[in-house]
Amino acid sequence: MPDVKPTNGLRQVAATRYVTPFREGGSLPGLVEADDLGMYVLKFRGAGQGVKALIAEVVVGELARRLGFNVPEIVLVDLDPALGRSEPDQEVQELLKASGGRNLGLDYLPGSFDYNPVVREPSADLAARLLWLDGLTLNVDRSWRNPNTLLWHRELWLIDHGASLYFHHSWRPERFPAASYRFDAADHLMVPFAGPLAPVDAELSARVTPELVREVLALVPDKWLAKDEAFGTPEAVRDAYERFFAARLAGPRTWVDELEAARAARV
């Protein structure tokens, strides 16, 4: 897959119009238009999973992009809660009210639809890469029931990384990072299609350097990280995520062996 040039930072836009909610999404994301005339899928800070889900979207989405996956552009979206004044749905109105200020947007891919690997089989290489990415980042939200992968212009696009890095919802400095994390790949979208994990693991684990992890963490707004009560300062929080990645990538990577076992059991 082609390498994508890293951006220096996330672009910032301001929402100018709330268009419609996405009813499929558990977190009630909304379609908004912004002052650059772009349309974005807005992930609200005030939604159930809160700011941690937005942090996971940035960290995992931008990491995926740098590993060659297609990911819609991620932007920071400034929201004036008054935009929801004429919104008839009370649930949406409350979400807008609770999310004034900075939220997260994904470039809206018009005409895209949920990817179904049975209809259009992925290459064994791409399937293995995606399985590896989700294993690394503990993304438990890419099953065949809920693929969180779109087909757009005949290519796969990754969305919805808000449920990954799930440990950060309850981490504690004195027992972090944990020695192992639960990751059940049995239902993963790509398990039936993935080729051997070993070559993909050798390549990708070498590409996720501490520098790359830091580059991605630098894109997360300090204000979001400062809300974390477990680790005092934004830098301490970034440091904790860095330690997670370092520990997960240090050999032996038993999680990769587990992915390989799940794959071998299915093919």
Ligand SMILES: Nc1ncnc2c1ncn2[C@@H]1O[C@H](COP(=O)(O)OP(=O)(O)OP(=O)(O)O)[C@@H](O)[C@H]1O
């Ligand atoms: N960038 C995009 N372009 C087009 N459609 C999108 C985009 N992002 C999301 N969608 C659509 O909106 C739906 C909900 O988005 P998403 O999965 O990110 O929200 P969620 O609330 O986290 O969902 P979940 O129910 O998986 O927890 C997706 O299933 C998809 O149909």
Ligand SMILES: [Mg+2]
């Ligand atoms: Mg989703």
